[in-house]
Amino acid sequence: MKIILLLLPYLALSTIHPEGNLDFVKYCKYFNYPVEEHVIQTEDGYLLTYFRIQAKGTKIVSGKKVVLLQHGLLDSSDTFIINDEDKAPAFLIANKGYDVWLGNNRGNKHGRAHVKKNPFFWAFWDFTLEDFAIYDLPAGFKYIVNKTGQKIQYIGHSQGTAQMHIHLSLFKQSIVRDNLIQFIGMGPVAWVTTKYSPLVRLLDTNFLEVLATFGLHEFMPGDTFLTSEVGRVVCGLMENLCGDLIGSFVSADPVLDNYDRYDVLAGHSPAGTSVKNLKHWQQFTRTGEFKRYDYGDKENLKRYGTKKAPQYDLSNIDVKIFYIAGYDDLLAAPKDVNHLFSALVNAPNKELKFYDAGHCSFMWGRQLPYLEDLWAHLE
DSSP states (O other), X not given: OHHHHHHHHHHHHTTSOGGGXXXXXXXXXXXXXXXXXXXXEOTTSBEEEEEEEOSTTXXXXXXXXXXXXXXXXXXXXXXXXXXXXXXXXXXXXXXXXXXXXXXXXXXXXXXXXXXXXXXXXXXXXXXXXXXXXXXIHHHHHHHHHHHHOOOEEEEEETHHHHHHHHHHHHOSSXXXXXXXXXXXXXXXXXXXXXXXXXXXXXXXXXXXHHHHHTTOOEESOTTSTTTSHHHHHHHHHOHHHHHHHHXXXXXXXXXXXXXXXXXXXXXXXXXXXXXXXXHHHHHHHHHOOOBOOOOOHHHHHHHHSSSSOOBOOGGGOOSOEEEEEETTOSSSOHHHHHHHHHHOTTOSSEEEEEESOOSSHHHHBSSOTTHHHHHXXXX
16 A cells, blocks of 8 residues: 555656646646736626637737637636647637637636625625626626727537526626627526436535535635645546546536546636525526526515516527537536527527537537537637
């Protein structure tokens, strides 16, 4: 046993990728991509770090068409760069000549700041994905448009699609609508009626109530065991074990997903969110409805004017949409994606395609089967 422990550091060095522990800016520079870091303040005071990259070996210039990438639940901007360089969506899009911006929501590792609130106290964590839709998205759009003078092609993954669905359902006029060229959704989510995903099954238990009992308001922050050096070693030496651990929150598949890079993934994900946000997702999964946060009859009446939390009205969505979905997606299951697509009754230009992919294969896959269709849709 002692011999194994002594050899472990050497085994790890030969297995893990050296870029796995680099932060976003250093990671991009490691692969020779120009990168900028921008801190964006939301209307309600949260400070979100966005990143901007362009083609490998170049300098960032103005005038290019803008693509904004938005991460999913418990994730961050990092998710779009951590696959092999020739399979990382952000790098691929940048190398096609686009001005690529990568957003972050409040509460993840790139959004743990506020002009007044401290993340050590509950008030900081009093938000759900509806706040991403109402405050974070508009702040990002306003900043990028002012900085570049360009309208935006938006690519969201999972929760990154849900927050756009919510924004478009709530606002018929906004900075987002005025500057959105098209909405591309990977693993698009609204209704979650299936129980295939381990995350959905976890939300179906009382574990959030247990967290609340202990006064915990943040879930899976960006400094967990998996993101530590030890976690990276585990993922480097035991890819399947690491994949299974991560698969307990997403649909990881050793056939579809690039397990060889899971030590890099472990250095960057999970990135955290609020327990209240997970509670909102729990309400989705338990009721099978896509609706606003349910505070109970009395508080709902005060906030919404009705005792029941209102449904998000997707008939208000009337923008150009292309959904990229996975046959093997356990969270954005085909049944729910088809339901979502059929609810877009007023979207004048909409398209849905399924691929051999799991929920996170769109970023972490061994192959990216949707790429040719993506290039065909990007303007």
